[in-house]
Amino acid sequence: MNKSSLFKELFTNIKTTGAITFSSKSLVNKMLSFANFRGAKTIVELGGGDGSITKGIIDRMDDDATLLVFEISENFCKNLKKQFRGENVKIICDSAENMDKYLEGRTIDLILSSLPFSLIPKETRSMIYKKSSQFLKPHGFFIQICYSYLLRFQFASYFRSIRTAFTLKNFPPAFIIICNV
Ligand SMILES: C[S@@+](CC[C@H](N)C(=O)[O-])C[C@H]1O[C@@H](n2cnc3c(N)ncnc32)[C@H](O)[C@@H]1O
Structure with a gap:
């Protein structure tokens, strides 16, 4: 594409x-600066x-790390699969609410999200x-980029x-929300 x-x-x-x-390089760099890879x-x-954050993650992650990328647009998924062919990068064309199906018993060190939570139905959002x-x-760490400061109040029920x-x-100018459990 x-x-x-x-x-x-x-x-x-x-x-x-x-x-x-899509997210600017500067936003991606700032977002990822809060993550310990x-x-x-x-x-x-x-x-x-489009893979702008994906690329930033791959550039920073350890060789033995695995990255799971969730994306619901089939066209974006096809493009991501073409762009990122590494064995340790899994492009998953499914909704983020189904993440547990793909974890195979693993727990997660880092979640990097650019999901548009304010547009996602409440039930799906709560499940994510x-x-x-x-x-x-x-x-x-769960790190989210968004355009509204108010989103942080949704996270308060789930993160410490x-x-x-x-x-x-x-x-537009963006917020970065950094959460720990
Ligand atoms: C704001 S765009 C961000 C794209 C890119 N990561 C960036 O930062 O520019 C949000 C992306 O989330 C995807 N998306 C929306 N709802 C989703 C869901 N429930 N599960 C997985 N991906 C979803 C959209 O298709 C879209 O590609």
């Missing part, structure tokens, strides 16, 4: 993508999209929060500690 096909997929499915553009064996990305907090290791950061170096 070239850049214009990626944007077409983003706009055509705005109700599930929830974005007018050293020793992280199981990493999960929620909402792979519940499973994320349930399968995250005690010292693991929540911090936020903000960057203007994205269009």
Whole structure:
């Protein structure tokens, strides 16, 4: 998929993508700066999209780590599979709420999410929060990028500690929510 096909997929499915553009490199760098990749064996990305965050994760993760990327758009999934062919990168064309089906008994060190939670139906959203907090290791991190500060209040029922950061170096400017269980 070239850049214009990626944007077409983003706009055509705005109700599930929830974005007018992909994350900037600067936002991805800032988001990933809150994650400790050293020793992280199981990493999960929620909402792979064009692969901008996926690439950042792969560049930073240990050689023996496994990355599971959840994405519901078949076109984005096909493109992600073409882009990232490593054996330890699994592109999963399924909703994030089904993450446990693919974990094969593993717990998660890091969850990196760009899901548009404000557009996801409440039941699905609650299931994603519940499973994320349930399968995250005690010292693991759930890191979310979003455009509304209010989203942090949804996380409060599932995560013990929540911090936020903000960057203007994205269009639109974005928040980063960093959670621990
Ligand atoms: C805002 S886009 C982010 C894309 C890219 N990661 C970025 O940061 O630019 C959100 C992505 O989440 C995907 N998505 C939405 N709901 C999902 C769900 N329940 N499970 C997995 N992916 C989902 C959308 O298809 C879309 O690609």
